[in-house]
Amino acid sequence: MSQTGQIPVGPFHPLLEEAEYFNIVVDGETVIDIELDIGWMHRGHEFISEQKTFTQSIYLVERICGICSTSHPLACVHAIEDIDNIEIPERAAYIRTLIGELERIHSHLLWFGLAGHFIGYDTVWMWMWKYREPVLQLFEIISGNRNHYGMMRVGGVAKDVDPARIPEMMNVLDMIDEKMQMLAKVANDDPVLRSRLKGVGVLKHEDAVALCAVGPTARASGVDIDVRRDDPTDAYGLVDFNVPVLHNGDVYDKFVIRVLETLESTKICRQCLEKLKKVPGPILNNVKEIGEGEGIGRYEAPRGEVFHYIRSDGSNRPVRHKVRAPSYVNIPTYVASCKGIPLADALITLASVDPCYCCTERSLKVVDKNRDPFTVDLLKLSREKTEAIRRQIHGR
Amino acid sequence: MAEVPDFFQAMAGKIGRTIHKKRRHYFEVQNENLHEVVTYLFKTMGCRLSTATATEVYRGIEVLYHFSHDPTGTYYCPRVLMTDREKPQMNSITPIVPGAEWIEREMSELLGIEFIGHPKKVPLLSRNNPDFPDKPLRIRRTT
Numbered sequence: 001m002s003q004t005g006q007i008p009v010g011p012f013h014p015l016l017e018e019a020e021y022f023n024i025v026v027d028g029e030t031v032i033d034i035e036l037d038i039g040w041m042h043r044g045h046e047f048i049s050e051q052k053t054f055t056q057s058i059y060l061v062e063r064i065c066g067i068c069s070t071s072h073p074l075a076c077v078h079a080i081e082d083i084d085n086i087e088i089p090e091r092a093a094y095i096r097t098l099i100g101e102l103e104r105i106h107s108h109l110l111w112f113g114l115a116g117h118f119i120g121y122d123t124v125w126m127w128m129w130k131y132r133e134p135v136l137q138l139f140e141i142i143s144g145n146r147n148h149y150g151m152m153r154v155g156g157v158a159k160d161v162d163p164a165r166i167p168e169m170m171n172v173l174d175m176i177d178e179k180m181q182m183l184a185k186v187a188n189d190d191p192v193l194r195s196r197l198k199g200v201g202v203l204k205h206e207d208a209v210a211l212c213a214v215g216p217t218a219r220a221s222g223v224d225i226d227v228r229r230d231d232p233t234d235a236y237g238l239v240d241f242n243v244p245v246l247h248n249g250d251v252y253d254k255f256v257i258r259v260l261e262t263l264e265s266t267k268i269c270r271q272c273l274e275k276l277k278k279v280p281g282p283i284l285n286n287v288k289e290i291g292e293g294e295g296i297g298r299y300e301a302p303r304g305e306v307f308h309y310i311r312s313d314g315s316n317r318p319v320r321h322k323v324r325a326p327s328y329v330n331i332p333t334y335v336a337s338c339k340g341i342p343l344a345d346a347l348i349t350l351a352s353v354d355p356c357y358c359c360t361e362r363s364l365k366v367v368d369k370n371r372d373p374f375t376v377d378l379l380k381l382s383r384e385k386t387e388a389i390r391r392q393i394h395g396r
Numbered sequence: 397m398a399e400v401p402d403f404f405q406a407m408a409g410k411i412g413r414t415i416h417k418k419r420r421h422y423f424e425v426q427n428e429n430l431h432e433v434v435t436y437l438f439k440t441m442g443c444r445l446s447t448a449t450a451t452e453v454y455r456g457i458e459v460l461y462h463f464s465h466d467p468t469g470t471y472y473c474p475r476v477l478m479t480d481r482e483k484p485q486m487n488s489i490t491p492i493v494p495g496a497e498w499i500e501r502e503m504s505e506l507l508g509i510e511f512i513g514h515p516k517k518v519p520l521l522s523r524n525n526p527d528f529p530d531k532p533l534r535i536r537r538t539t
Contacts, residue, residue: 038498039521085418212445212495224466225444231419231469296420296462296471298446307446309462324447329495 022334024346031346034338036331049321054080054290057318058152061308064323066147067110070103071301072308072323073152078233079297079310080154083290088234091276092156092283097235098272099142099151100299101265105176106135107302108258108265111354112183115255118348119196120383124183131179134172141165156284166273173266173273180266184259187252192390197252200341201349204249207336215304216257217330217353221249227300239271249337251345251352289316301326303354327355344385403441403472407433422460425474427486433474434489437463443472445493450503453477457484457507461496478509488514508532 023035045064049057061072074096081088088096109132116124136146142161143149151157187193203213208221218225226243228236244260246253292314298307304326311320330353338349404411410433412424425433437443443463450459456479463472478484488511490496500511501520508531511517522528 037523039519039523039525082417082420209444210494212493214444227469230466294415294422296473298464305446305464307462309447309449309460311451320449320451322447322449324499328447328498332495332498 022350024338024343026343029343031338031341031343034335036334038331046321046323049323050318053316054154054312054318057321058154059150061323062148062150062152064325067107068103068301068303068306068325069148070099070151071299071306072325074100074234075297075299075301075306075308076310077152077154077297078299079295079308080290080312082295082297083293083310083312084295086155086285086287088156088285089282090235091160091279091281093235093238094272094275094279095142095157095161095283096152097239098161098269098276099139099149099157100234101268101272102135102138104265104302105262105269106132106139107354108262109135109176111258111302111351112255115348115351118351118379118382119193120386121193124186127179128183131176134175138169138172141169153284154290155287156282158284160281160283161273161276163277166277169273170270173269177263177266180259180262184256187255187259191393192386194252195389195393196386197255197348198250199248200251200345201337201352202249203333203337205247207333208249211333211336212329213304213333214326214329215301216254216261217304217333219243219245220253220257222247225305227298227305231298233299235272235275238275239268241268251348254352290314303327304330327353331355342385344381347379347382403436406436406440419468419470420473421471422473422475425476427476427478430474430476430487430489431492434461434463434492437465437472437474438493441465442467445489445495446471448496448499448503450507450509452481452507455479456481457509459486459503459509461489483510484508485510485512487512490514506533 021037023037024031025033025035045060049060052060058073058076061076062069064072109128113125113128113132116122116128139149140146143151143159151159203217203221205222208218208223213221213223214225222245224243224245228241229243241264244257244264246257290312292312294309294311296307296309298305306326307324309320309322310318313319333353334350338346341349410425410429412426414421414423438445443465446462446464448459448461450457456477458475458477460473460475463474465472476486478486484507486509488496488500490500490511491513497516498520500514501516501518503509504511504517505519505521519528522533
């Protein structure tokens with residue numbers, strides 16, 4: 001394949017800053033096929049984990065992803081605890097759930113910003129990233145770190161939440177709720193946004209089931225799954241929350257479902273913080289050894305189910321550690337959702353899955369149906385389409 | 397809703413040694429029975445394939461599929477063992493579960509397993525590597 005036709009949605013793009021490669025085949029302006037090519041970032045985490053102790057493995061998997069830096073360690077400790085049916089103290093369960101839900105809020109806010117940027121709403125981008133900042137500061141209050149919190153331990157958590165700081169955390173949650181209501185109103189009222197997202201990049205229910213999609217990608221296509229409700233761990237069995245499910249499978253539904261999920265997450269965080277005012281410690285059970293056996297751990301990350309499988313031979317390190325991130329099963333859904341759509345919609349359709357490129361690449365090449373490469377700037381094309389719709393609707 | 401006993405009753409005679417844990421069931425399946433068991437899990441019970449794990453074990457090479465039954469939060473994990481380390485072969489489940497395409501390609505690359513009936517037998521991770529290794533990636537650590 002010729003090296004010409006590389007387009008600048010590349011290493012410097014906020015979303016595609018890591019290595020990923022998609023080959024889009026177009027007929028005129030219509031996408032007729034998409035070839036996915038991964039393996040540019042094979043980091044050998046599973047192999048490295050087998051050289052580490054169980055405790056070191058938790059720190060290792062925390063570094064698989066910068067955004068999901070709680071989901072992987074949570075799924076990992078769930079897998080280790082599953083081997084020996086290890087229980088954790090109630091206070092630790094609430095702290096784990098609080099951290100997990102705060103991560104979902106900041107991850108969804110990050111996605112709203114990027115989605116806005118891709119379709120020419122740069123104000124949304126700047127606002128959302130501004131509102132995300134106080135959430136990161138909450139992590140700093142709780143764990144001392146804005147990212148890679150180092151909170152998870154087998155049998156509990158590493159650090160306690162200071163009850164004196166709870167009121168200021170509640171204030172941040174109130175602010176997030178208010179801004180999410182505003183975003184929901186914008187999504188509902190703005191005709192340009194609706195035209196740009198409604199009916200775009202539809203993933204049919206049967207395709208989502210066949211490709212085993214997870215998370216908001218699956219729930220926007222009517223697949224009613226959520227690990228937090230279906231296989232509750234930590235405090236998810238003790239708090240009240242809903243799992244929003246929509247049925248159109250388009251980018252608009254994926255947008256709306258994330259707004260609704262963020263509101264549910266703030267609800268869960270409030271319940272956890274109220275409990276943390278009253279529920280006494282400890283926060284960690286003393287686990288001295290892990291027996292022989294195998295365990296499965298999973299957690300509903302912002303992008304869907306994170307899966308860890310650990311096999312132990314009774315020593316202090318895993319003999320097999322399998323990791324599967326949600327993007328690994330969600331990215332193959334591109335083929336089903338991109339076929340037949342205009343090229344200008346391809347970028348937002350790809351972004352709607354919220355792909356985590358730690359799992360998956362870098363550049364994007366477009367070829368026509370005769371396999372001749374040509375160059376196109378997808379970001380520019382996407383933003384021009386929004387502008388054309390805006391002029392058509394507002395007459396200016 | 398298909399419950400746990402229904403599955404094990406329906407598949408009686410096709411399932412070998414089983415380990416039951418709380419909401420986790422690991423069981424051995426012979427290669428010739430794999431399609432029937434997977435069809436029952438995926439199509440009859442509506443399970444979702446989370447992923448699969450290939451491991452080198454004392455007896456040979458093992459592939460463990462992880463099917464999640466989401467309405468009950470239960471995992472059903474069929475285990476297939478291949479004793480021929482030099483040329484491990486087993487049936488592919490991708491024709492039944494399209495979502496298994498990537499993970500079977502990855503397992504094939506890492507441990508040299510041939511998945512019979514897989515629709516796209518090309519490496520997933522190392523396709524673009526100009527110096528493609530002549531042996532499976534993982535098996536080299538024990539040979």
